[in-house]
Amino acid sequence: MNTQPNKLAFWRIGQWGTLACFLGAAALISASSVYLVGDLRSALGPMAYSMADFLAGPVCAASLGVLIFALRDHFNEHAPRRMSGVLLVGALTAGALVLVACIRAANRQYHLFHPDLHLENNTNILVIWATLVGGVSAAGWHFWGWVLALVGSAGWSSGRLPRGLCVLSWLAGLAALFVYAVPNLEAAAGALSIIWSLWLAALLWKTKPEDKPAAA
Numbered sequence: 001m002n003t004q005p006n007k008l009a010f011w012r013i014g015q016w017g018t019l020a021c022f023l024g025a026a027a028l029i030s031a032s033s034v035y036l037v038g039d040l041r042s043a044l045g046p047m048a049y050s051m052a053d054f055l056a057g058p059v060c061a062a063s064l065g066v067l068i069f070a071l072r073d074h075f076n077e078h079a080p081r082r083m084s085g086v087l088l089v090g091a092l093t094a095g096a097l098v099l100v101a102c103i104r105a106a107n108r109q110y111h112l113f114h115p116d117l118h119l120e121n122n123t124n125i126l127v128i129w130a131t132l133v134g135g136v137s138a139a140g141w142h143f144w145g146w147v148l149a150l151v152g153s154a155g156w157s158s159g160r161l162p163r164g165l166c167v168l169s170w171l172a173g174l175a176a177l178f179v180y181a182v183p184n185l186e187a188a189a190g191a192l193s194i195i196w197s198l199w200l201a202a203l204l205w206k207t208k209p210e211d212k213p214a215a216a
Contacts, residue, residue, distance in 0.1 A: 014204045017070025021201035024063035025194045031056035032190070040108070049108060057101025061094035064147075067197075070204060071151060079154035086154075089146040096140030103132055138180035141189060148173030148196070165199050172196050 034052035039045050068090045072083050107129050152169030155161025161169075172192035175185045 013070050013073045014207060016066050017074070017204040018201045020063040020066035020070065021197040021204070024060050024067065025197045027055035027059045027063065028190065028194065031060075046108070046112060050105065053101040053105045057098045061097045064090055064094050064097070067200075068147075074204060074207065075154055075158060075160050078158035078160055082150045082154040086147055086150045089143050089150070093140055093143040093147060096136055096143060100133060100136045100140060103129075103136065107133075134183070135180075138183070141176045141179035141186065144193070145173040145176030145178075145189070148176060148193070161203070165196070165203065168192065168196050168199065 031052040034048050035056075038048050038052070040049060042048075068087055071086065075083055148169045151161075152166040152173065155169065156163065156166040172189060172195075175189035175192060179186045179189055
C-alpha cells in the first residue's frame with residue numbers, strides 16, 4: 001500500500017522528463033528551420049518567426065527545467081553536488097535562451113513597425129543586432145555545455161546512466177562549451193544534443209523505480 005503512490009509519482013516525473021526531451025528537440029529543430037529558410041516578407045513570415053522565437057526561447061527553457069528536475073529524481077541521492085550544479089547552470093542556460101528570443105522578437109518588431117527607416121540596410125544596426133544575438137546565444141551554449149558535462153560525470157560515477165550516453169554527453173558538452181570561440185561548432189553541438197536528448201528520453205521512459213544500476 002505504501003509503495004504504489006511512490007511508483008506512480010516516479011512514473012509521472014519520468015514521463016514528464018521524456019516529454020521534455022522530445023519537446024525540446026522538436027522545438028530546436030523547428031525553430032532552426034524557420035531561422036534558416038524562413039521569409040519574413042511573406043504573408044505568414046512574421047507569425048512563423050514569432051513562433052520560432054517562442055519555441056527556441058520559452059519552450060526550450062521550460063523543457064530544460066522539467067528535464068533537470070527529472071534527472072535529479074533519476075539520480076536520487078547519487079551525485080547531489082553535481083546535480084545542484086546542473087540546476088544552477090541549467091537556470092543560466094534557460095535564461096540565455098529566453099533572452100535571445102526576446103532580443104530577436106524586439107528587433108524584428110521594431111523593423112516591422114518602422115519600415116520607413118529601412119533598418120535592414122543599416123550596417124551599424126545589423127552589426128549590433130548580430131553581435132548581441134550571437135554573444136548571448138554563445139553564452140547559452142556554453143552554459144549548456146556545463147550541464148552536459150556535469151550530467152555525464154554524475155552518470156558515469158554513479159552508474160545511473162549508460163557509459164555510451166555519458167560519453168555522448170561529454171562530446172556534446174565539449175562542442176557546446178566552445179561555440180563562443182568556434183561558431184561553426186554550433187551545428188555539431190545541436191546535433192549531438194538532440195541525439196543525447198532522444199537517448200535520454202528512452203532511458204527515462206523505460207527506467208522503473210526499482211531499477212538501481214550499480215556504479216562501476
